């Protein structure tokens with residue numbers, strides 16, 4: 559399998575975390591590409607018309623995107639057991655994944671506003687609204703993280719990845735002071751091999 563990815567992308571990292579959890583990481587050839595919303599890549603566009611990473615090209619030549627689809631495919635193929643099959647725990651895991659992905663969506667949109675958009679067109683109200691989204695989501699996770707207990711599933715893995723992304727791109731964000739329970743959980747959960755082995759290089763201790 560061939561994965562279009564970028565080492566800084568939390569969505570691409572989620573795919574690799576799941577691949578590690580499922581014992582499939584060695585079967586994935588990673589193709590790193592630099593990408594912004596206005597910097598298309600023709601090879602990627604062939605396999606994902608949306609031009610987004612991650613995209614996974616299977617051995618039969620067909621492709622899968624986005625991270626949620628790829629992660630569930632790998633879990634099924636590798637029997638990872640990261641998706642509770644029924645009941646409340648399934649919807650909780652999927653909702654936590656959505657919350658974590660939403661944190662990354664907002665953090666990336668706020669980042670692109672300052673990095674990619676021409677200076678004269680930047681809108682601080684937009685940036686602030688995106689930051690408020692991820693701050694509200696972090697506060698909600700702080701309230702529910704006592705329920706995480708020892709759960710390792712697509713929800714808790716996605717939350718850990720989102721927190722690492724905030725550390726990576728928003729080093730000044732004092733989320734640990736605002737969310738002490740979440741911080742304590744993150745510091746323990748982050749020791750999993752799948753998370754340590756996929757940490758963006760700039761964040762490694």
Ligand code: BEZ
Nearest residue numbers: 564566567568593666727
């Ligand atoms: C980043 O550099 O933060 C980034 C790169 C690719 C996708 C998402 C984020």
